[in-house]
Every structure is written in C-alpha cells, then in structure tokens.
Amino acid sequence: MNSLVLLILIIAGGALLSYFGHKINKILGNITVFAVALIIPIYWFTQVDFTETVSFTVSGFHMELGYNMYGKLFSMIVMILSPLALIYAIGYMKDQKKLATFYFSFLFSILGMTGILMSRDFVSLFIFWEIMTWSSYLLVIFLGKDVQKTGIKYMVFSAIGAYAMLMAIVIIYKNTGSMMLSDYFGSFAGFTLQTKLLTGILLLLGFAVKSAVMPLHVWAPGAYSNTPMAYTSVFSGALSKMGIYGLGFVVVNLFAQANLEIVGYVLAWMGAITAVLATFSAVFQHDAKKLLAYSSIAQLGYIVTGIGIGTELSIMAGLYLAVLHAAFKGVLFMVVGAVERQAGTTDMNVVSGLARKMPFTFFTALIAIIALAGIPPLGGFVGKWMLYESLINNSNFLMVIMIFLSSTAAFLYCFKFLFGLFLGQQEPEFDHVKEASPVMIIPMLLLSVFLLVTGAYPGIVFKYVAEGMTNLGFHDVNWQMSVLTNAWGDSVNVQHVYLSVVVVFVAFLIFITWRGYKHSTKISTKDISSSGEMIKPEDNMTYAMDFYKPFQRVLQPILKWKINKYYEDFGKGLEALFDFMRRIYTGNGQTYAVYVIIFLAILLIFSKSIFGY
Amino acid sequence: MVITDPVYFIALPLLTAFLLPLFGKIYKPLIGIIPGLVFAFLAYISFDLYLNLVPGKPIIIQMAGWAPPWGINLVFSEFSGLIVTLITFLAFLVWVYSYNFKKVGFDNSKKYFTLLMLMVAGSIGVVLTGDIFNMFVFLEITAIYSYGLTAFYKGRDSAEAAFKYLLLGSLSSVFILLAILLLYKQVGTLNMADIAVKAQSIDPKMKSIIAILFFVGLGIEAEMFPMNGWVPDAYSQAPGPVAASFAGMLAKSGIYALIRVFYTVLEVKGVFDLLLIMGLLTIIFAEFSAMRQKHLRRMLAYSSIGQMGLIMVAFSFNTKAGIFAGLFLMFNHAIIKTLLFLSSGFLTYSTKQKKIRDLDGFGKIMPFTSLMFGLGAFAIVGLPPFSGFWGKLNMLVATADSNLYFVIALILLVAVVEIVYYFKVIGRLYFRQQHKDVEVHNPTWNAILAMSILAIVIIGVGIYPDLITDYLTKATNELFDKAGYIHSVLPNLSLN
C-alpha cells in the first residue's frame, strides 16, 4: 500500500484508537496515545517514501498526494513537535475529563496538517485545511472557558480565511480547469492581472489568517491561551506554520515570479507591524498564556516578513525561524502548562518564585526564552540575524527598525515571563508546588537540547530549509554548518561565538564557584536587604503588578488603539443589523400574506423588465 | 414489472392509510408496524427501480390506459427517481425513528402514521407525476398534511404556526390554480410534456404572467423569500420527526415542482435571473435571522430556508454544473437536516422552551444525540470530510463557471454566519457546564438506528462522494435534456 495513504490511515486510526481507548479506560487510553505518539514519527522518518505520489479522482476533481521538499520541511516540524506534545499531554491532561475527545481532536489536527503538507491539489489541501480547523476549534473550546467569545472568534476568522481560499480555488478551477497546484503556478503568468490579484490575494488571505497577520490576528490571543497548553504548543508551533507554508508558495512561486513583488512587500510590512504591535501587547499581559500568545503572533510576524521579502536569505530566515519558533514556543507553552498544572494559575501577578520548585521547567523555559529573544549563542539568534541581514541587504531600512523595535521590546516580555513565573519571592501559598512529572519534562528537555544544538550548528536545520527552498525556485542555496553569510559577504561564525561564550563562562564559573559557593548559605527570598525592615514570610514583596508601567505610559497613544474593539463593534453592528432584518418575520400570519401579495404585485409590475418580452 | 411499478409509490401508502384505522381495530401495534413494512417495501422498490433504470429511458406509467397527454402519467426518470428514492429512504428512517418516539402525547399515533403515509404518497406524487394539475393535487396533499401535523401537539403554539402556514398555503394554491387555468386556456392540455411542446407558441406576456403565478405559488412551497414566514414557525412547532420530514421531503417536493416547471414545462427567459436574486435574498435573510435565534428549532428552520435558497441559486444558473450542484445540495440538505431535526427532537425533549441555552452540557448527558447533532452541524456548514463539503464545493465551482464571483463571495460570507450559529450550539452542547436537574431522555434504540444510518451516509458520501455523483450526473442530464423528456413521454409526437 502507498506509504502516504498508510500514513494518513495510521493517524486516523490512531485517533480512533485513542478515542475508544479513552472511552474504555484511562490507562489503556494513555498507553494507546503513547504508542501512537511513537509510531507516527517513527513511521514517518523510516517508512514514508517522499518520492511517492498517489492520485485519485473524486467527484470529478483530480486529487493528488505527494510530498515535495518544501512540504517535508514543515512536516518535520509537525512530526517532531506533535508527538512530543502528545506525550506531554499524557502528563498534562491526567486529571482532565473528556480525554477521548481531546486526543481524537488532537490527532485529527495532526492528520489535517500532515495532509495539507502532502497535498498537491487544492481540493485535498482545502479538505485537510478544514479538518485541521475544526479539530483545532474543538480544542480551543475544550476547556469551556470563553466558549462563545474565543471559540466563535477563532471559528469566524478561520472560516473567513478558509472561504477566501475556497473562493480562490473555485476561481482558479474556472480559469485553469484543474485543481492541481502545479497547473495553477504554471498558468499564473497567463492570467489577467485581475485574476492574478484576485486568486493570489484570496489565497494569501486564507493563509494569513492562520499565521495571524495583523488585522486578522485577533482570534489568536484568546485561542492560544484558552486551549489546553499541551495542544497550544502544537497550535502555535506547528499549526500556525501551515499559514506560513501557504504564504511561502503563494508569495514566492506566484507573485515574485509574476513580477508582483509589491504584494510580498505589503505582506512583509504587515508582518512587521504585526510584530511590533503584538510585542507591545505581550509586554503588558499579566497572564503568562496571553503573553506567550501575543509573543507567538509577534514571532509569526517576523516569519511573515521574512517570507514576504522574498530574497533567498530572507526566506531562509523565515523558514528557519519557523522551525525554531516551533521548538521554543513548543517548550514555552509546555512550560506554562506545567506551571498551570502544578501551581494552579498562570497569572504572573500571583505566581512567583517557582524556579526553586520546578528547576527543570525553569531551565527549559530559560533556554527557550533565550532562543526566543534571539540572544546568541542559541539558535534563535541565527534566524534573527538572517532576517536583519536580508532586510539590510535589501535596504528595507524602515522595516529593520520595526523589527528591531519589536525584538528589543521582546526582551521586556521575555524577562517578565521568566521573572513573573519563576523568579521573585517564593510565596508560602506555592510551597506545595512540585516539579512536573517526567512525562512532561522529557519533551521539554528534548526540545531544549535541540535549541542548544542549533546555536552552534544551525546547519542541521539549514539542510532541510535549503532542500525545501528548491521547491520555491531557489536552487543551490548557500549554507554552511555554522557560518552565516549575507549577500554582501559578511559573516558570523556561530561556532566561534559558542566557543567563546562557553570558554569564558566555564572559566569564570570555576573562578566564582571556587571557594565561594560552598561556604555561602542559601537563603530564602524573603531574606533581602530592605533598609532595615523585617519582611515576614507572608509579605509578598514581589514587584509584579504593572511591571512595565513606565513603558506603558510611553506607549499610551498606541495602546489606545485596539483592533479587537473595532471587530467587536463591527460584530455588534452586524448583530443589530441581523436583529433588524429578522424583524420582517413579524409573527403575524397576515403580514406574511401581505408580503406574498406585494411580492406578486411587484413581480407583475416589473414583469416586462424581468422577462423581457 | 408488476411487482415494481412506480404506481405503488402512491397506491400503496394510500391504501395503507385508508386501512390503517382498521388494522388498529384488529391489533393495536399493527398501527406502528404496517407503515414500516410499507415504507421498507417502497424503499426497496425505489432502489430496485432506480438502480435498474436504463439511461435515457425513463419509466413512463400511464393511468387508466390512456396515453399521455390524455391520461395522467407518472415519470420515473433519473431525476425524479433520485428524489423518490431519497424520499422513500428518508420516510423509512423517519418511521424507524418515530416508531416508538414518545409514549406520552404521542398516543394518537394512528393519526400520526396515517398522515405520514399520506404525506409520503403526496410528496412522491409531486415528484413522479407528469401532469401539472395532478402535481397541484399532490402539493395540496402535502400541504394539508403539514397543517395537520404542525398542529399535532396541543401544548405549544402549534396551531398558530399551522394557521400561518395554512394562510400562505391557501394563497399558494390559489396562485398555482390560476396559473394552471391560464395555461390550460392557452394550450388546452395539462400534460407537462405536452405543455412544454405547445408553450412555445404562447404570447410572451401571457407566458410571463403564468410564470410569475407559478413562481409565487411554488415559491411559497419552496420556502422562498419573502414568502417563507411560515417556515420557522411550522418547523419549530411540529414534532421532531415531522420537522425532519418537512425538511427532507416536503421542501424537496416544493423545490422539485419549481424546477420542473421552469426547466421543463415553461421556458421563460429571465426567470432564472429572478430565481438567482430571490435565492440570494432567501439565503441572506434566513441565515441572518438564524444567527440571532434563541430557539434551537427555529434556528434549524431558518438554516433550512437558507439551504433552500442555496439550492435555488444553484438551479438558477441553468447550467449542468449548476443542476449537479443543486442536486448535491438537495441530497445533502435532505439527509443532514433530517439528522439535525431528528437529533434535536431528543435534545429538546425535556426542555419546555427549546432554548439553545438550555442545552448547556448536553454532550455529557446525552452523548449520542449530541454527537449526531454535532456531526450534522459540521456537515451542514460544509466542513470536510462530511458530505456537505462536496455539495458546497460543487456549488461554488458551478457559480464560478457562470462567472458570478460576487455570488461566491456572498455565499461564503453567509456561510461564515452559518458557522457561527451552529458552532455556538456545539460549544454549548459540549463545552459548557450543564444546568442542574435536567431530565435526560436518551434516545430509544430505533432512534439511534435511524440517526446512525443517516450519519453513516453523511460520512460515507463525505469520504467518497462518487457513491452518488454518478447518479447525480445522470439526473442532471435528464433534467437538462428537455427534448428527451418530451420525447420519452410523448413518443408518437409528430411535431406538427
């Protein structure tokens, strides 16, 4: 049997097995989930033949599945992150109910993503896209918080995106008579400008929603933070990349080759604005989940910018960041999940000082945050560097500044995240907190190791990125294992950086620990220099509330401007309109009869113009 | 030929309906059992006939030994046969579902089943008949059935709903009769094929007036805006299975009559543009109203209107792709809406108000029914891998084919609204804390069976739509081939 079909069947079967497994018994269910989480990636890495294709005709539409290298790159994200998240979920969801639904939806969304990445035609792309959407919707509302608001918002935006895509698809079908992606790309040059823009922009809109580009991002904070964190890591890490996947081939394969780079440029700008605004929002969140959600949006903004610029280096940067973002956001959401599970809340105004209680969690969070902030020597820096260099090489100086502003401001929330949850004073109410279970820790550690390794050897990611870029028309992408080079020939040797950092760090570690560490006593965080005041254990001195008040004051004029509010007003307006419209159903039967008569009279009066006799 | 004659579709239910009271006198449970047997038999012969249909050679049955145009004839073609098969199939399922639907308040089931039999006969009659006046008679049968069963329950505002329906239904019948009369006066015949031949010579102004009268009269039955005020009331007040039959069969026969008249009988320029506009208005008003509904059934009813509007739009393209899409949508709507109404019957069983917010957390206490409802909702909004998706896709492809991009945009925008209100319900069903002390009425085994069959069909067609596309294509060709229809009904027609 075809390995691609089998892959789909394995995932679907896994979903059903987990569903019924959990229906029967929790332990059986967990074992099933664990097995499925192992089997899927193992099968994918060992058995799937990436040159294989399978095609069939359904309802008159020719459909074809088959990997290309570009899809494979994203598939790797899915195939590595999702199983880890599944394993993490076993620990994280232990006390939850409705696990059957949870794992079913989880695996179905994996199915959707896998399918999207191997679709070679629009119909199957759309089918899998929608499967992904509804399964993720089920997870967004899984916890039952804010169902009406967040869930509906997510669904509405997803639907708008998906339907924009659908509209593009049918128009494409009309113009090319084929649903194949390659036919579309091939005949794009022959379209009229109007069709080019219509189909392309509709497709872009569809993908942009999933990648949370600026005016379409409002679903994301709520959706990311409301979902069980085990899934959010996939949601933000992998699922949002599906939008990036689509943006990549639309922007690069279509617009760049049809001399319509302006579209990509606009998109890049939207990405940059997204990055800035989302970062500003993230800075002022006090819920760690929301913070990470906004941070995700901002990070996706970088990626979109990279893709939108469309040069070799920028796309490489975008794709590399996509991979890295999957890893560190995966970790961070898992971290928040662990904190939520162990401490009961993720409100950074409440939680503090967990670092001593949850050292492993803190460690992974630290690694992920360093990678997120793009600080050398970890992998995140590499992506940032390439992004900046590509922008500078292109003389997009304003965009550089935007991105830089965003990533500088990102330090603020990065620190706040670590400080709010793990540092600060250790409160008695969190004394009971213990380290999360190994099932949860191990996936986080594995991803952290990945982040550490990419700091010195980003080439292991570049390899696949470069492969994937061949499908975007960039053959012979220049990459080295640990040397980054920009278009002007300037380079950074990250291995040297790593070396330098490690050597200095170790040297001074010895210096400072030798004859010091042992003799000092570890004291509680309540024992601080406080101008002679005695702090009692129950006094919470942690400075957490309004952490960035001054910054908030600076940004006052920008923060007033809330997109969400406009959407909500728009929604309210629509609802009022709907309410008004349905008043025509007055409830009085006689009125309905009058409508009929009036309608008939109108038709008769205009019969000449309607029927044209 | 004797055992599988399309005439049984009408004769048998009628006979059973007439005799049902007698069976009741003999042995009470027969009232429930006999209709089931009849429905099963009908479903069997419809499948048998339909699957053995020779393409291009519809089965023409003449009544009382007179060939058309003198006698009344029945046409079991790829198109009408498809819909008949659908109706018999659904009728059987509705029977399975309502076999022991409710013990309380349902104990005059003799009347219920009698009416159901008559309704099936009526809607099949509308579809099969080749005579326009006969079609009117059967439409009236379905209409009176609906008045009767809408008002079936005493406790609700059902009489009000039925009265509204009756008021509009009477107007509809008046307009249809006027149209038939005018038509008869012009061509002197009532046979549809014969009219189709002779209608070309009618004065266009006269023709347009006839068309308008048909449009309005049949539009009321087909739930067209602005004449669909009765729909939400009737759907929401009727018993669950009856509402299902409204959506699955009644509305189908209404739209069938509309398209049969305008595709085959009367060829009027411009009517399809009108249908397009009215279809779009129907969609918009219905879905927007559905959005703001607080009652589950009313919401479903408005959604049903919206679907009918979509079907109208699909048929208004007057292209093969459009008809195909329209048929697909009809199929979907029949199956999925039936499932939704059947499951909502149990969901709203215990709540007096039938408010959506009373359904919080029902996913937990009524898992199967909620699952079925969720499935139906997923399918109706067109999410893959359920059958609704293919209908919508084909519909949009057909729209694009006709270069109506703004219609695509409009349909999709409205579809977003649709998603919102369906998913609101799903959110409540599954992800809300349930209210305290809710009575649980888990579905009986037969209801579970009926709903499962529908669900299987939805998923099956969703995963592999080619199960039905062949038949739909054939039906499309049949409907599009007006000359073929005339020729097969009137083989000896010398075109004088």
Add this chain to the structure above:
Amino acid sequence: MEGIGYKILGAVLTTILAFVVGMFYGGFSRKIIARIQNRVGPPVWQNFLDVLKLLFKKTSVRYGLMHHFAPLWMITMSITTLMFVPVLNDGLFFSNLNFSGDIIFLLYIMVFGSLGMALGAGSTGNPNSAIGVSRGLTQMVGFEIPWVMALVALMIQYKTTSVTGLMEVQSQSGTWLMFSSPFAFIAALLAMPGMFRYSPFDIVGAPAELASGPISEFGGKYLSTMMTSGSIFAFVKLTLYVDLFMGGASNLIVLVLKTFTLYMYPVLWGAVSARFRTEQSVRYFWGWPTFFGFIALIYAAF
C-alpha cells in the same frame, strides 16, 4: 595569527587591557565628577581597590543558581563582545575573533549580559532589583532605536555589516564616518549616554531610591566580577564607537586618546544633568535621537 595558543594569549591580553583601561576610566570619571561638584574625589585607582577588596571578601549568602550565574553572564557577555570588537585597526594581538562577527551580532550579544543580570537580580526576590530591571529594560528599548538606526544607516550606506568592513571603508577613504555620515553619528552620540547609564539616565540603579537597583543583593566576589565586567564593557562600547565613527585606532595610544575623549562626553553630560524618569528618558530617545537616526537612514538610502 596562527596557532591556538597565540590566539588565547591575545584574548587574555585584550581582556586585561580592557579591564585596566576600563577601570581607570571609571576612576577618572569619578574624579572629574567630583571636581565638577567641587569635591576632592577618590583617587583614580579607587576602582581597583574596590574590586580587589570585594574579591577577597567572603561570600556568605546566595539565592540559588540564577543568582550565582548572574555575574557570570555579565562577564561572559563583556568578554565575548570584546573578542568580536576590533581593538586596533590591524593589531596583531588583538584581532581575536573580529572576523567572526558583525554589527548585528554585536547588537545582540550586548544584550545577553543585561538579561543574565536581570535574571539574577530577579531571583533574589528583592523588589528593588526587579524595579531596576524593569526600568533598565524599558530604557534599553529607548536608546536602542536611535542607536540601531545609526548603525543600519551606516550598513546600508557602505554595504557592509561588519565592523572591520566599516573600518576599512574609513581607512580607504581617509575620512571618519562621523564626517561622512554625520547624522548617523549624531544619533549614535545622542543615544550613547543611555548605554552608559550615567545621569540623566541612571534611574536603573539609582542608589538613592532603589538601593542600587539590580545589583542590590550582590556582594563579594559577585560584585567584584560585576564591576570587572562593567569596566570591560565600558571599554568595549567606547572602542566600538571609535571603530565605527572615528576610524578606529592604529595603536594603543591613539585608541586611549580617542576613547577617552569620547568617554568624557557622557561623563560630562551626566555631571551636569538631573535624573530622568524612565518614560522621560524613553521619550527623549524616541525624540531627537530617533529623528536624527531617521535622517541618517534617509541620507544613507538616497
């Protein structure tokens, strides 16, 4: 240039140089400020004494690993940055890893230390530290913008992103970048005091109100390492400015002259100005300096 041992020697030498020069600069600044304020002031080697004294003090308390690592992070950052900044135009000893990094990298590595510091400060649980960190990070967002604008302007104008590249440009043309791209220089110069956290931008560690802010809970070896790191970092920053705008230095004397001149600018400005509140300083940085940065960008692009 060959040989790993040679490299290590060069690195150590550079570090020591930076340490010594940085320390003396710190001493001079204290002295000068004192004179301006009509005080005698401490001797110029006072900083050395402080460091040594602290180094030999016994560390008696710690708050856990993060606290322990904070000074490490700072010194790691300072020295690593130093390694990637060319000290002399073509110095034999001091080339270190100059060709392995570029400006963007430097911009990022310079943040590393502050973040580590911030984490260490946060882990102590002292609210003053946290407040200091919050202010420091906010201020950083302020001054980074004009600073980056200036750098981007240079990079775009001369089509190179490496420091050595820019130095080459200057040596070839014979003019310093501060003359050939004056706006960038002005922007960078205006942003500079923020980087040194002298008054008026010293609210981060304002001793009077925050008990020294982030470093309040550090003492002994920790503090001495931090001070060392601070001196080295000051030297690095000055060198970088000199490299970028003032044509670098061909020998150590020129380097000291140039850096000292440059150094006097924030010191003197600080001596005569009052402290800004955090948002005031951010507003300042986003005002004229950013404006000049913008001009510089436009100048560079067209």
Add this chain to the structure above:
Amino acid sequence: MQEFLTYSIYGTAFFLMLLGLYAVLMKKNLVKIVIGLTVLDSGLNLLFVAVGYISGGTAPIFSPAVVGKHVIMTDPVPQALVLTAIVIGFGVTAVALALVVRLYRKHNTTNIDEIKNLKW
C-alpha cells in the same frame, strides 16, 4: 355583447377573489379570514367554470337526447378540475376552522394581531 359578457363574468369572478383576498389580508378576525379564503376559492372556481364555457354549448353529457346529434359541448376538463378544486378547498377550510377553534381555545381571542407568540 361578447365583450360585456367577458368583462362581467370574469369581472364577477375577480371581484369575488378580490373580496376574499381583501378579507384575508385586512380583516383581523380569524373566522373572517377563513371566510375570506372560501370566498377567494369561490371566485376561483367561478373563474374555472367560466373559462370552460363555450358559446352555445350544452353540458357535456351524452344523455339519450343528445346521442348521435351534433351538439356543441362545453369544455368538460375545467369542470372536472373545479370539482377537485372545490373538494380541496373544502378540506382546507375544514382544517382552517379546526385551527381557529384551537387558537381560540388557547388565546381566547380571534384577533390575528394578538396571536403572535412565534416571531423573529
């Protein structure tokens, strides 16, 4: 004469229909609405019969008196149709009246404006 007959007979039928429709659309009393429906039906039936008439025609019955002679007969088809129409009208009226009874029992009024529990 022909024209007068045409207008007067069709006019009468239409007048009846108009009357019925007016009652259906404007009268508030349910019973009056039902009466309006029947009047509307009557007008329609009259129209049917009128349409079938052929000048000088007899009833289409081949009674012994007519058999074998050449007589003009009116069109029998509309007469057959009107029979059906009447019966259907009767059925609808009966159901309508039953519904009125039900409505009156529930709402204690026959004013259609007050019977709108179901709306929007």
Add this chain to the structure above:
Amino acid sequence: MKKVVVIGSLGVIVYYLLSAFVAIPFGADIIKGVKEFYLQKSPDDLKVANVVTSIVVNFRGFDTLGEVTVLFLASTALGSILYHRRSQHSGLNPQRTSVEASAIVQTGAKIIFPFTVILGAYIFIHGHLTPGGGFQGGAIIATGFLLMLISYRKFFIKHNALTWIEAIAGSTFVILGLFGLIYAKNHDFLENFLPAGKLNDLLSGGIIGIIYIAVGFKVGAEITGILDTLLTVKETGLDPEEN
C-alpha cells in the same frame, strides 16, 4: 398605510390577471386540446354518458384518488388537531356545542333525513349518467347528517362505523385501481377491466360507476365525520403533557 399598500397591490394583481384572462373572450371555442379526445372517447370507448364523470374517474382518475385522499387527510388532520383524550379517562360524555333545536326543526329533520340520504345515494349511483357523482352525492348525504346533528343534541354518530366505511370505500378505490394492473388490457392503474356495457345504461362504464359509489360513501362518511368533530366537544380535560 397597510390598507393602501394592500389595495394597491390587489389592484395591480387584478389588473394584470384580468388583462390576461380577457385576452381570450368568454365562451370562445379556441382551445384546441385534450377535450375533443375526451368528448369522443367517453361515449365511444368507456360508454359513460357524463363526460365530466369519465374525466374525473377515469381519464383523470388519479386526480380523484388524490382528491379523496385530501378529504381523508382533512378529516384525519381535523381529528388530530381537535383531538382530546378519549372520554373514558375522565368520564365526561361528549357534548354538542349547538343548542337543542325547536320541535318543528326536529320533526322536519327527522322526516327529511332519509330522503336526503336517498337522494345522495341516487346521485352517486347515477354519477356516470347524470350531472353529479360521488362527491356531490356524498356531500348531500352529509347534509342530511348535518341536519340531524344540529337538530338533536343527543344525536351521536358512531365513529367506528364511519371508520369502517371510510376504510372500505377508500381501499375499494385503490384496490380496484390495482386490479387494473393485473386484469386490464394495458395493465394500468385504474384502468377499466370490467365490460363497458352500453351507453346510458345504469350498469355501464365498468369500474367507473363502482368507484364513484365508493367515493360517494367515503365522501359522505368523511364529511359527516368532519362535521361531527367540529360540532362535538368530546372532553375538556387537560391536554396531554407533551413537548
């Protein structure tokens, strides 16, 4: 406002319809269609003198089946709409809504009643010969019952009997039609399979007469049933609890 709109619309509608109808003048014999065929075949082939009857029962017999169904449906629907629990539950007897009529009316009704029924029966038996037929005859019979119902408060109709009549008459119609499938020449539903007889004989027209008689019974029973349902309040207890 509403009034103006309604009258305006009605005016428009009537104007257009009238203009459509007067396009063919009253009494003009210009419709060429199926009627010639009926007028010819009815006496010649079917041996039915009343062409309307032959159309109603034979040519368009299917319509009539539908028509009968409509009546049946109406009476069933009426029953279900006005249905109440059977009186044995609460012990209340059925009650007539009308008041007791005066003695004159009562006596007159008693005298007229049998004649009315006989007249009705005559009309539907001779449906294929003379004007009238099953529907008309049935209606006349029902009138007789109506007379009795409004005259006597204690006059009750046995619903059992009505049910039997309805069922048998209705099924006779259908079964006769089904017989056509087997025994008739063309094997068509409702086709005549009996000897046609001679024009203007009582026993002519084959199954047409029989069907009309069945229709007469059925219509009579159904209309009577409808009248009875409308006139009688069976019980005013609580409505069954339902949803």
